[in-house]
Amino acid sequence: MKNLKMKSARAAKDLSQQQLADICEVSRQTINAIEKGDYNPTIGLCITICRALDRTLDELFWEDEK
């Protein structure tokens, strides 16, 4: 499932995928894979991304029940 919350949070901070990747010390393709839902990051990387985007884990990675 696509992570649109993360994508919009990144866009709100006016960061490109490469810039966010540089902050988190991962490759741009890894950020792209997370946003596309192709890769589930570890909790460590989730926390790093949340810190970089000034969001909480819930805001970026919690999926609401349908």
Added chain:
Amino acid sequence: MDYIGMVVLGIFFAAAFILLVTVRYKNSHKNEHYDERQVLVRGKGFRLGYMVMCGMNLVYGCFLYGFTKNIVSPQFVALSIVFLGILVYAVYCIFNDAYLQVGQKSGKWIGLTLLVIACNLISFFMNKEQGLNVNGFATGKSLNLMIVVVFSVVLISFIIKKLIDRSES
């Protein structure tokens, strides 16, 4: 071993030692690393390459060895299968963005690959051996050719991946 031979050997080991120390020093001051997704992809690639290698060995040993041993050197086939496994691993990693570490530039690797291809092509053409297979053994020439083919595939994969990335961005 004569005096000159020992001097050459000494210079060779000294150069190898200096190279090793330099590479280790440079690597310890760099921030290049594989991220967690890349480590996973590399693990999968390694498994895939290993399975291909085992499968090819099995197929060759069971079905092809008997009637091809007089046409193609078994030693050459065994080496080709190892190279094929490495190639599968490399290409899988390249297309899943796990070949280069975070922060590494592909230009350096493309240059290095070109250098390996050029060196082996020069060796291939300078080599005086006749044919690729002598008395059932692969010649140095055939190994040069195999390395050229393997590295060319890696190079082409690099270029295709670069073009895909460019069109995506």
